[in-house]
Every structure is written in structure tokens, then in C-alpha cells.
Amino acid sequence: MIKVWDYLKEYEILRDDILKAVDEVFKKGILIFGPKLEEFEEKFSKYIGANYGIGVGNCTDALYIALRGLKIGHGDEVITVSNTAVPTITAIVNSGASPKFVDIDKYSLIDVSKIEKAISKKTKAIMPVHLFGQSCEMNKIMSLAKKYNLKVIEDCAQAHGATYFNKKVGSIGDVGCFSFYPTKIFGAYGDGGFITTNNKELYEKMHRIRFLGMEKKKMSSGHWNGKYYAVEHGTNSRLDEVHAAILLKKLEHLDNWIERRRMIADRYNKELKDSKIELPVEAPNNKHAYYIYVVAHKERDNIISELAKKDIHLNISYPWPIHIMDAYKHYVEPNCNYLKNTEDQAKKIFSLPMYPTLTDEEQGIVIRELKKLL
Ligand SMILES: Cc1ncc(COP(=O)(O)O)c(C=O)c1O
Numbered sequence: 099m100i101k102v103w104d105y106l107k108e109y110e111i112l113r114d115d116i117l118k119a120v121d122e123v124f125k126k127g128i129l130i131f132g133p134k135l136e137e138f139e140e141k142f143s144k145y146i147g148a149n150y151g152i153g154v155g156n157c158t159d160a161l162y163i164a165l166r167g168l169k170i171g172h173g174d175e176v177i178t179v180s181n182t183a184v185p186t187i188t189a190i191v192n193s194g195a196s197p198k199f200v201d202i203d204k205y206s207l208i209d210v211s212k213i214e215k216a217i218s219k220k221t222k223a224i225m226p227v228h229l230f231g232q233s234c235e236m237n238k239i240m241s242l243a244k245k246y247n248l249k250v251i252e253d254c255a256q257a258h259g260a261t262y263f264n265k266k267v268g269s270i271g272d273v274g275c276f277s278f279y280p281t282k283i284f285g286a287y288g289d290g291g292f293i294t295t296n297n298k299e300l301y302e303k304m305h306r307i308r309f310l311g312m313e314k315k316k317m318s319s320g321h322w323n324g325k326y327y328a329v330e331h332g333t334n335s336r337l338d339e340v341h342a343a344i345l346l347k348k349l350e351h352l353d354n355w356i357e358r359r360r361m362i363a364d365r366y367n368k369e370l371k372d373s374k375i376e377l378p379v380e381a382p383n384n385k386h387a388y389y390i391y392v393v394a395h396k397e398r399d400n401i402i403s404e405l406a407k408k409d410i411h412l413n414i415s416y417p418w419p420i421h422i423m424d425a426y427k428h429y430v431e432p433n434c435n436y437l438k439n440t441e442d443q444a445k446k447i448f449s450l451p452m453y454p455t456l457t458d459e460e461q462g463i464v465i466r467e468l469k470k471l472l
Contacts, residue, residue, distance in 0.1 A: 100451055100460050102413040103281050107455035112347060116287075119343040126339075131309075134342035141349060145259075147269035148294035150301035153337030154308050156291040157255040157277030161189030161225070163335065164273040164293060167304035168249045170195050170222045177216050178225040178253075179208050180419040181440045186227055186253050187420050195222070197429050199421050201439045205381045206230060206392065206447075209439070210238040217242075223249040228257035228267045230415070231283065231359075231389035232381060236262050236270045243271075251275065258284040259356045260387040268294045273304075278337075278345060283359070283389050284352055286341045307332040358454040359388040362461060366391055366450060369465045373472045376446075390415060390449040398448045401471060408467050414448045 109116070123134060135153050143151025154160050170176065171194035178186060180199040190197045200216050203209040208226050224243060226234035236252075243250045250271030254260075257267045258276060268274025278290030293308075295301050306313060311332030314324030363386070367377055376394035380386045392415070395401060402412045419440045421430045430437070451464055 099409045100411065100456075100464060102411045102449060102451050103453050104455065105280060105285065105287075105453075108453075111455070112351075115347045116344055119347050120340055123339045123343045129339050130336055132339045132342075134339045134346065135337055138337070138342040138346050138349075141346065142292060143294050145349065145352070146266045146274065146294050148274065149296045150294065150298065152293040152301070152305050152308055153342060154291040154293060155335035155337065156185075156279065156289045157253070157275050158185035158189050158291070159308070159333065159335035160275035160277075160291040160293045161186065161251065161253060162192050163304050163307050163333065164251045164275055165189065165193035165195065165223070166307050166333075167300050168223065168251070168272065170249065173220060174222040175218060175220040176223045176225050176251075177208075177213060177221060177248075179227055179229075179440065180421040180437055181206060181416060181443060182227045182229065182253070182420065183255065183416065184420065184423075184425075185255075186225065187426055190225065191426075196220075197420075197426070199430060199437055199440075201437050202443065203439070205232065205379060206443060207232070207234045207381070208239075210235045210242070212436075213239070213242055217246050217248070221246065221248060223251055225251045225253055226271070227253040227255075228260060230378070230392050231257050231260055231387040232384050233257065233260050233262035233267045235381070236265075236267075240270065249273075255279075255282065256389040257387055258282065259352060261385040263383050264385075269296070272297065272300065278341070283356065283387055284345070284348065287344055288341060290337050290341045290345065291335070292337070306330065308335045310334055355454040356387050359452060360386070362452060362454075362456060363388045363391055365458075365461060366393075366465070370468070373469055375468070375472060388452055391452040392447050392449045394443065394446040394448070395472075396446050398446055401468070402448055404471050405464075405467055410451070410464055410467055412448050412450060417444060419444050 139151040174195040252271040252274045254268040255277035274294040276292040278286040311330040312326040315327035
């Protein structure tokens with residue numbers, strides 16, 4: 099069987115290191131908010147190129163905490179795309195704000211030429227989603243943000259290590275938000291998330307919000323060094339010591355694994371270039387990290403079911419744009435016609451197996467069977 103994503107071969111390679119790291123945490127006796135989290139926060143924010151980093155429970159929380167940190171909420175609008183994972187929108191709605199959808203370009207990323215038209219008096223932020231592993235056109239987004247005094251929250255859930263003009267995503271906007279959900283480029287063995295920023299004051303606020311809005315306060319009796327005291331309303335979202343320790347081990351391999359993803363993409367590009375399938379394009383000045391390798395064909399449902407018969411498993415991210423889903427369709431006018439590229443793409447895209455431990459032989463089988471079918 100060839101899965102569209104798999105972590106078991108990776109686990110075989112890392113097993114000894116991971117079990118040792120977990121054992122170290124268990125023996126130390128600190129399970130939450132300890133030295134592994136501090137080390138990971140320092141190392142991962144450095145890897146991204148940001149001054150500050152905060153480990154949280156998942157990326158949905160990271161996006162929500164970023165919005166709260168930037169004081170975005172009721173009555174505000176956040177510009178983003180509709181071809182994203184639901185949590186991008188969940189976070190915006192949880193903050194009290196509303197999503198304002200902009201169509202996408204040929205790279206499946208926010209079409210920056212359409213952002214200005216979507217800006218209203220209520221707009222407070224742009225949330226570009228670095229979808230499938232590559233960066234949105236951040237220069238244009240940052241200059242629009244400056245012109246209209248908007249904040250920029252980068253949704254980097256799918257793009258760890260991807261660069262734009264040699265800068266890693268998550269180091270360009272006001273805040274970067276990452277997911278360590280197991281399938282991601284940099285995945286944990288459970289849930290996890292991360293927030294990056296270069297702004298100290300914002301860092302301190304988001305740091306507080308992730309832990310119930312609390313800070314240590316001295317008791318007047320003087321008997322305690324400090325007990326937790328809520329200075330503002332927060333939430334509870336923590337990256338635990340076990341996951342910080344596992345991610346520290348995995349961080350040592352991240353760049354090699356991204357290179358391996360790029361090699362796999364390169365082979366797909368070369369060997370499928372004369373087939374009738376539309377292939378992904380790397381945008382100018384970008385280094386794509388290939389979270390997934392997304393292609394398009396109008397017969398995609400047939401292709402997926404035919405290859406499944408050969409035990410080759412493909413996926414669709416995402417078959418429905420957010421703005422047509424029952425939960426969120428009230429954020430657009432009925433029969434809205436300004437998200438046409440988003441709707442068209444959703445009908446034909448699908449993804450081929452992509453993960454660093456996919457073998458050359460397995461990839462060869464995928465390519466051969468796909469070509470035979472086409
Ligand atoms: C683009 C995008 N944003 C946000 C998220 C949310 O990540 P998490 O599952 O860690 O909350 C995901 C994960 O599916 C995602 O793909």
C-alpha cells in the first residue's frame with residue numbers, strides 16, 4: 099500500500115532518539131512549562147528567524163491568540179482566503195471578528211491584486227495562508243498593510259521552512275502561526291502549535307493569553323515568590339514537555355527533510371510534465387517546502403478511485419471552499435461571484451503521495467500507474 103502520508107517509516111528511523119527524549123522528560127518530573135519547552139521556543143523561533151516564540155496547543159489556538167494579542171475581535175474584519183483548512187476561519191470567528199474572503203491566483207494563494215478592493219473601514223488584519231507549502235506574495239501584502247494600517251498574521255500551518263526572498267515564513271508579518279499536527283512538514287506525535295513574532299510587547303501579551311491571562315504576583319504576606327493572578331482574560335493552550343522534547347529531536351532533521359520533499363516534487367515535475375495533469379508551480383522568489391504536492395485534473399474523482407484499486411492513496415485538500423460550507427456561507431452574499439478561481443480549483447485539485455520517507459520505488463509506482471491511467 100502507498101499512503102498519501104505516512105509517519106511510521108520516519109518513526110523507525112527516529113525511534114531510539116524519541117524514546118530517549120520522552121524518557122528523559124518523564125524522569126525529570128516536569129511535564130508542563132519546563133526546560134524542554136523553553137529550549138524549543140528558543141530554537142524554533144531562531145530557526146524561523148523571529149525574535150520570540152511561544153509553544154501552544156495547536157495552530158487554531160495560535161491564530162486565535164494572535165488575533166486576541168492584536169486586539170482584533172467583535173465588529174472587525176480579517177481578510178483571508180476560502181481555500182484553506184477550516185481552522186483558519188474557526189480562529190477568526192472565535193475571536194469575534196468576521197472573515198472577508200479574497201480569491202486566489204494560479205499558485206492557489208491569496209490574489210494580492212484583489213486585496214485592496216476587499217479592504218473596508220472594519221478591516222483590521224490580513225491573514226495570508228501559505229498554502230500547500232509555499233509563501234504568499236508578502237512584499238505586496240506588507241505594503242498594503244502599511245498603507246491601510248492593518249496587522250498581518252501569517253498562517254504558516256502548512257509551510258515550515260518555506261522561504262520568500264530568503265526569509266522564512268513566520269518572520270515577515272506581525273505574527274506567524276504554525277501547526278505541529280502529525281501530518282504537517284514538521285509534525286509532532288500528537289497536537290502542537292507555535293507563535294512567532296519580533297514584537298516584544300506583543301509577545302508578552304500573547305504569552306499571557308496562552309496561559310489564562312495570568313502572571314506571577316507576589317502575595318502580600320511575602321510567603322510565596324509569586325502565585326498566578328489573571329491580569330486579563332485568556333485561554334489555555336500549552337505545548338507540553340514531551341512534545342517539546344520530541345520536536346527538538348525532529349528539528350535536527352527538518353532541513354534535510356524539506357530537501358527530500360523538494361527532490362520528490364522535482365521528480366514528479368519532470369516525469370509528469372507531458373501528462374494531461376496540471377502540475378504545481380513554484381512562485382517567483384519562493385522556496386516551496388512541499389507540504390503536499392497538489393495537481394489538478396477534471397477527472398480527479400475517477401483518478402483517485404482507480405488508483406485506490408491499485409492500493410495507491412491520494413487526497414483532496416480541499417474539496418469544498420469554506421464560503422460554501424453551511425457553517426460559514428453567511429460571510430458571503432448569496433451567489434457571490436468573486437471567488438471563481440477558488441471554486442474552480444476546488445473541483446479539480448488532488449494531491450499525490452508526499453513525505454520524506456516515500457521511497458524512489460514507491461514514487462516510481464505512483465508515476466507509472468498515474469501515467470497509465472491518463
Ligand atoms: C492552513 C491551516 N491553518 C490552520 C490549521 C490548524 O492547525 P491545528 O490542527 O494545529 O489547529 C491547519 C491544520 O489543519 C491548516 O492546514
